[in-house]
Amino acid sequence: MTPRPWISRRDRRGIAQALVLTLLLVLLSPVRPASASVNLLVNAGFETLDSTGFPLCWERSGWGDNTYTFDVDHPGRTGANAMRITVSATGGGDRKAMMLENPSCAPNVTPGHQYDLSAWYTSTTPNTVVTAFRRDVAQGWVYWTDLVSLAPVTAWTEVSVRTPPVPPGTEQVVWGVTVYGTGVLRTDDYAMVDATQPTPDLSCSAGEACAKGAWKVMPFEAPVRGIHAVVLHDGDVLLVAGSGNSEETFEAGAFTTAIYHPRTGTFTDVPTPADLFCAGHVQLPDGRVLIMGGNKDYPAADLSHGYKGLRDSYVFDPATMSYERVNDMSGGSWYPSATIMGNGDVIALGGLGEDSSGTVATQYFDYSEERWLGIGEANQTWSFWGLYPSMILMRDGRLFYSGSHVFGNGLPGTGSSIYDYQAGTITPVPGLQNKDERDQSMSVLLPPAQDQRVLTLGGGNIDTNPDANALTDIIDLRQPSPAHTPGPPLPAAKMYVSAVLLPDGRVFETGGALHNRADPVFEASMFDPVTNTFTPGMAVDPVPRGYHSSAFLLPDGRVMAVGDNPGDGSFDMRISVYTPPYLFHGARPQILGGVDTAWAYGSSHTVTVDGPILRAALIRPAAVTHSSDPNQRFVDLPMSVDGDEIGLNLTSNPNLAPPGWYMLFLLGTNGVPTVAEWVRVG
Template sequence: MKPLIGAGPSAFAALICALVASFFVVVPAADSPAQAAPGDNLIINPSLEQGTDNPSCFSRSGWGTEAAWTFQPGRVGGRSVSLTIQGYQSGDRKLLQSENAQCAPKVTAGSTYDMQVWYKSSAPVSLTMFRHTAQGWSYWGNVKQFPAANGWTLAQAPTPVIPEGTDQVIFGLSLNANGSLTTDDYSLRQVAAPQPVSDQLIVNGNLAQGATIPACYQVAGWGQRQATTLMSADVPANSPAGTRSFQFTVSGHVSGDAKLLQSEAAGCAPAVTAGQQYDLSADYKTTATGLTGFSVFTHTAAGWQYWTDLKALPAVANWTTATARTPPIPAGVDRISFGLSIGGNGTLNTTNYSMKKLQAEVIPPAGGPELEGSWDVLTTQLPIRAIHSTLLTDGRLLLIAGSGNDGAKFAAGQFRAVVWTPDTNVFKEIPVPYDMFCAGHATLPDGKVLLAGGTEAFPTDNQGPNTFKGSDRSYYFDPADDTFHQLADMAGAHWYPSLTKIGNGDIWSAGGINEKAEGTVLTEMFSSRTMSWLPQNQVPQTWSFWGTYPHMFLLDDGKMFYTGGHTFGNGLPGTGASLYDWATAKIWDVPGLRQKDMRDQASSVFVGPAQDQKLMIVGGGSGVPHSGVARLPGSSY
């Protein structure tokens, strides 16, 4: 099967389902077993002894060139499973746990797991992972490579930290060359969960711990009324695994209220700083006929006392997030506690309590335009439709139009670019060798500008508006001679690709439309040392469609972050934003992006200083002005 997405980006979701389905033999689902304790082997039938034609709870998996499968003697008795590939052309073959609730190991978000499998192989192999979310099964990446081994050898590696939304994983060793691979004795064991770095001050905010009363909380209230309580499984959609809500039911109300507060126990009610403000929130829904308030209590050397009600909340039938900001904390207050109060007959459910310190706004210094900046409207008229612009090292700007989205100019071979010198307002015409309209571009370490992809063909009269075809051509522009110089072609064609410089100066590229007017899942890498594109087999592949012009940013740990911004790319699976390790082809969903399918033609940018590793995405989609800020690992935001 070719690693391509047919019929453009809109077909991605349907085709990736078909792709995954073609890779795996699916065992019928069964009732889910109880969650294993930490340290237990989560693999069912780990030594492959059960099953006749195929080991129970395992599937012969892979794509491309077929393999012959046999049973062989086991590592310490019993049996193992061997596969042999001859006449290799593409793909891989591997033995994986079966993709169903009974067989695929269950995992917990935030934890890591130790993977082990014993093997013998006549060629190098890769430890490959897949994961399951609400959207189904998807490839997670090749975690580690292992050399050929004549005798039984242990392949061992930790999983990445399990991201939110992932509930099961499977793994195995994959062979993608002529030769044989024998495996036995699989193991997956949970190791200690990492301590998350968080600015969250509330303990047990989703009420997951505790019996009849959540851990670190207490029931409070006053007045003449009857109130009963209940821990409930009714929670907002997309809440973390294990979330519960706490329900009050009030009847016979004459006066007073009932509420759930952080308790006075050590380590429960959050510590605060005098003069600082805090942002509070909680999810709630209520049928109460009286007022629902946002109540806050303070602790001083004299003890606990009521402080204020920050706001009154309306009755809402569906889950809603209530937010409020405290006044500056008074002198002498060292802790606070808050909750939503029900002040009438009816029910109130609450969960997902949150409290974070208000970050001080950075005010730029006052001064003239040289400090604050200013805009001027120039009388200069650009001589071309500047689709692409790059600031050169000498202060000039390279402006590229190519055909300028003009089909007639494309047919006539009229492609244009200019170099603009702003100081003298001079435009220098630059010969353009092909249609660089909708190419990708990046500045190389020596100041040259790399151009990749572009337009190979415009739509014909009987085709729709999205049937442009991509080009595989590549050139570099040298400011020293103001000339485009030809390079070897890319491994595949790309129309609307993104180019991102990595730490060593090489250029990563992916996304766009190929020569068949189909979304391409091909990842490419340009070596700035050799001034050439690497062969496909030397570039880690995710086989994921990133969309067209995906907004990809290099982080300080060498990974990349996809903000969710793109062009013509709505409807992609997952949360809409991703962390991506290009070196291992592993991808992790990043939750929290609102309305991910309204990010068409959005804007994305680092929020300074860059050392804080915060990225912002604004706008996009149908024009509704949404925005969000991604909190990256190590961020202080």
Template sequence: MTPRPRPTITRRLLTALTTILAMAAVVVVNRPIVVLATDRYHEFAINRQSYKETFGHWSLLPVPAHFKINAIHAALLKTGKVLIIAGSGNNRQNFEAGTFRTIVWDPRTDGFTDVPTPTDLFCAGHTFLADGKLLVAGGTKSYEVLEKDITHAAGVMKIKNESPDFGARAFPKGTRLRADDGRVYVTRADVSVPAATKMWHGAQTMVHAGEAEVWVDAAEAGDGPIVKEPGQYSIEGLKGDDTRNLYGIAEKITRDKQEYGGDKTTYEFDPDTERYVRTGDLSKPRWYPTLATLAGGDILAVSGLDQFGRMIPGTNERYQVKKKKWVPAPSLRRTFPTYPALFLTRDERLFFSGSNAGYGSATEGRTPGLWDVKKNKFQPVYGLRDGSMTETSASVMLPPAQDQKVMIMGGGAVGDSPVSTARTAIADLDDPRPVWTAGPDLPNPTRYLSTVVLPDDTVFTSGGSSGYRGGPYRGRQRSDLLTAQIYDVRGNAFRKAASPSVGRNYHSEALLLPDGRVVTMGSDPIYDRSGKNPGVFEQRIEIYSPPYLFQKNRPVAPTGPSLVKRGEKASFATPDAARIASARLVRPSAVTHGTDVDQRSIALGVRPAPGGVTLSFPEKRGLVPAGWYMLFLMDGAGTPSPAKWVRVR
């Protein structure tokens, strides 16, 4: 019998391996050749079809130089484009120059466009509205000042107006206030102080002073003007009754570090015009807030730092979508650390997983639990291992959302602690008294982990670091983790995914694209690779293609209505109708600082129909908030189609 010729791919494999072994043999005389051989074999291995089918594949996105920005926020728009917001990008020079950046990337063409950015949206909050616009609220009004850079004592001065008779009183920037000992303090900004108000209690008239706050700096440098006790200050230049009715009060004036100050401006970003549209101001300036969608469609803003860098102590507010107006929500008083992860549940409560981005009390407001926003009642959820290490952790509502399970992954101790955890845990919110149960550990202790819900009911996790902002951890100078895993919800286990080439830690993002890929960007390490010099913001963008994209006969995207209603059915055409086994609605991401409260995957009922499928949409608004979603169809092997955009009402 004539021997059959070996396939060409086998000959190529043998040739490659022979070459690698031959090159490795010269290790003693030429070490760099061995490194080159190892790199070539790695490239060969990760580009094999069988490898991609099992582990997926990474690729770097070619970004033109002009569009390389510091990605602080990212959101997938209903147009399929990705909004990337830098604002000042954690760069003081940009802030002082008023240079704020936003770009839009189109994954279909890899085209980029600039978007005019009116204020510094660095560290704002955001979430999608039902019409597909992205609500962006807050941001940066002032940058932090470190203690070593503070030459003049400073503090917050409360200007009081005890006169109800002459309206508000305006004081320009540079107004001088004098202490009893003669020391002078100068206002940093213009300030308007409202008039006092009269209130009657029976026959007695009470006057409540109007007040406004403003930063002041000591006119004299050094420690002399430091004041550690509350005091009253007279305003220079006043005469007559004004000298008695108008004055300043400060709790303390110090040379302590000054935190970032929050802004109060808000916008709706319109995906169709790709422009920011100004809306009503926040009731309180906020930096590092979370915006959470309520079941009725309005938005709740919680937490953050105010304009003076102080934690906002449980004062929350509501965005009335129809009026485009923010109003205080005094009945919903609840304290959270900054960027708390809040998930809307089927019964219309908000679940706080404990995940947060850092600022706030080390104890108050960090307990996970279910918040009833109708009665302002909070039901704690206990049992979390490493419960003090929820800062910079990741949280995700596991797919499908009908199961009402939320998973927390990794995290670290409060502040810039080098301590982190590999712990994961799951809370079943359908349980009347939910508790945390242990999940499988991550491969490494991890902060800043990115989590992305995939349409096949798995969760892709990547990046992060074991140390604070990628810094030292257990003797290593840099602790970025060039690893990725896929969490199998049904099997309750992680499986290895292809490794990224770019490390990601603080200020990094990842989100699902309509074609089923995952884009990752950002990272703001505290040190460079030597561990001695300041870090440089990572501007490369890397894209992960999951294993399902390398399977044969992937279903095509469905066609059909772009508007569906909760609790009803709708038919969609597909040539793959005979093999469609499931369907998922995936809400697009709006992510920053590891916080993504928008993404969720909802299972739909599937029934065969002539030339396609009929899908049933759940009716509960807590499960399916109104808005735009990606609709994926899956075959029996779990291979998803590209998405079709649909709006749910």
């Protein structure tokens, strides 16, 4: 967990003495069973001080290189005392008004329950956030989550927020207000009450679909090969084929794109300016789609060259349903990755260049100038990252290369690393299993993004073509020295696997094949990030989904799957749609009235609903190809609840929720999500 200042023996002795002197207070502490409307906190108003003059059951917490003081301010909002933190200089780190991690001080909690937290504060800095830690049976005290950012205020102001459901294995929690910038924070009158809603009736009359969900193959086919799929912020789906892995189509210059309209089951053809087959793509902050590179040429019959990458780059505009040319990249790119950064810029890495060799340049798109920087303008490490390397933006602005890639062996060394664009450094990350057999595995930033955990699933190797594996790896990027650890095996071994983040916080994995472009695997499962377990036996897509297949979330909470390109050169044009089990468990909650569409970082927004809500989240819409969507993420929205009005609190960190359009989902206590509302972050 976050480092804390050393507590002297004198302080410990003083705390112990104060605990004895305040036996009655301790007896009223949260070791008793939690019940609704009872404040579970000890010394919530700071009125009892220990022998050092500091509030009993609270500590001087924090880490990093900063200049600070903790003291007791007089008078408090109510009573004699308030806690004050003054940070006069900071070189990193934070200070926390945090309750003591002591069995008699930290409130006991019940896994699965939610708690309403509240406190009063004044602050001279916007760099404040409510932070929670939890005591896990196996791990001890660990960071849990940041709940809500606080605006500067001069008069006493109450902040209230509801926690997510307490994870399994959690015995106690502590929480408080964190200051990570210079300024003065005062807090007083904390409260914590059990806000758990009664368990709703989860009966279901849909048979197997109640537990497994159900697939439907659409009664029509796509007019283009679904090599690339992007969910646009109007709910339509952009399907890009280019030449679609057909040399005859390439020679004819018959490049194709279509927009699928799920609400009507219709398509709109879009003129396609170049062979965008195996290009990179990412959604820009304004909802347009940046597409980079593609196919300049297929391999020569005499083997004098392989695939060649294009320099071309385009922006697709959903408003006009057309491509617009932007300046060329500094080099050709076939199979490049693309990751949006916290400032809205884009970094593209990897792929093959115009001469069929590996691209070693870092290519950087400046969103404000709407252009690719020149080769000398972008920071360079001259490193080759493979093809479609999975590059996931971390909360501190660095990129995590998970080891998921396309075509053959992984990179030399550990096969995984952390890339700091600003510093120009690459730090190896240990622990990835069988790095040379993670070809067309898939990696996802697990829900919620605030937890910074990445899951990598399956994979194979198209060169040596062994049986695909059932390996999974999990990494916690919050650790000082992150390392992969083995996760639970997939229920079935597969490469070309698709993994989709769902509104209930689980990951649906589907599709795949046992060998290179052969032997489809008909299996699907659900992964629960809370318990780190797979639930096997989900309903299976009846259409094979191997090479050049994708699955992705629709705004109505269903999952759409496209594509399959086996070794005989054919392509399956059928579209399948999966209805997850949650849609069979009762009525959807409804968001009543309009929703603000413009969301600034650190802001709060109120929505009105027609029933009790368990959780709220933003999910970034898909831009997926070749088992790769490094920008897919689920951002928790801590809630404050007042009857049918739900306050939603957005993180202040743009690296956790990069700017752009998101699907806003609210999850009812029956586990059923709303239809998404679209909001623009940034």
